[in-house]
Amino acid sequence: MAVNFNKQNDVSFIPSFFKKISEYIKSTTVWKSIFRVGYPDTMPKRMAVMRSSFYMHIFPTKVGIHGMKLKYGWCMGGITFFLFLLLSITGVILMFYYIPEEHRAYNDMKDLRYMVPYGVVLRNMHRWGAHGMVFTIILHMIRVFYTGSYKPPRQFNWIIGVLLLTITLLLSFTGYLLPWDQLGFWAVTVGTNMASSTPLIGYEGPFSKYLGIQIDNDIRFALIGGTRIGPNALIRAYVWHCIGLPLIATALMVFHFWRVRKDGFSGSM
Numbered sequence: 001m002a003v004n005f006n007k008q009n010d011v012s013f014i015p016s017f018f019k020k021i022s023e024y025i026k027s028t029t030v031w032k033s034i035f036r037v038g039y040p041d042t043m044p045k046r047m048a049v050m051r052s053s054f055y056m057h058i059f060p061t062k063v064g065i066h067g068m069k070l071k072y073g074w075c076m077g078g079i080t081f082f083l084f085l086l087l088s089i090t091g092v093i094l095m096f097y098y099i100p101e102e103h104r105a106y107n108d109m110k111d112l113r114y115m116v117p118y119g120v121v122l123r124n125m126h127r128w129g130a131h132g133m134v135f136t137i138i139l140h141m142i143r144v145f146y147t148g149s150y151k152p153p154r155q156f157n158w159i160i161g162v163l164l165l166t167i168t169l170l171l172s173f174t175g176y177l178l179p180w181d182q183l184g185f186w187a188v189t190v191g192t193n194m195a196s197s198t199p200l201i202g203y204e205g206p207f208s209k210y211l212g213i214q215i216d217n218d219i220r221f222a223l224i225g226g227t228r229i230g231p232n233a234l235i236r237a238y239v240w241h242c243i244g245l246p247l248i249a250t251a252l253m254v255f256h257f258w259r260v261r262k263d264g265f266s267g268s269m
């Protein structure tokens, strides 16, 4: 529906006193330094708003009606990003209550459930948010594949996406050990045992013996800080989970979004 901006902008019913104040405020340097373009009542002004705003500039100045429809993109990239933000915020709050120490970790989880006000809500938001992110990232990937958006010129962004998927799965995997319960302990034992079969860098993998790789210098040893899951594995999982992987994911996401802008969103054609 066409919107008549001039009609909307008609403020003649406002008493002239308020009108003068409003005009004075809008003429000040402070106002102009924040709102550079003015009321976006023309197409060039609307495009200038998109270009000059810190937040809006991540969106294209024009998007086709086809690409705006929910059925095109399912908004799955956006929902995945929203879940990442939710996980970052709840994760930082969880850090106030959780100590990655083998005699404390499990009890801290129990305290969150039974002692900390709304602790169980906080923990479940983090846990279900993580499951949700794995689910939505897969749906996003399916949508990109299904609409052929991985084809040139977006092939490099697909590769960045594959890295983001790997980081997301690693975030889930490292988070799994942190409650220090039987489920996480044995899941990470099995997972890291599989790493020891990696070609060249796992001590049980093909060709590794030619490189002098042994049980105490292979990839599994690097991951868990020893030959068995113990306190070293817990602190390594914690640091990767809370600092290393989120930083890498953030950098990749910034790059991913920038590329969507530069390649052009496939739905806007």
Ligand code: HEM
Pocket: 073, 075, 076, 077, 078, 080, 081, 084, 137, 140, 141, 144, 147, 149, 150, 154, 157, 158, 159, 160, 161, 162, 164, 165, 168, 253, 256, 260, 264, 265, 266, 267
């Ligand atoms: C943390 C994970 C991810 C986030 C937050 C994310 C976010 C986004 C967003 C917001 C968009 C633009 C709008 C949309 O399509 O929804 C997008 C586009 C895109 N994503 Fe992702 N994405 C992620 C993972 C992936 C993965 C795993 C792949 C593929 C392996 C991928 C490939 C692409 C491609 C090729 C585009 C351009 C699509 C187009 O122009 O139609 N992304 N992503």
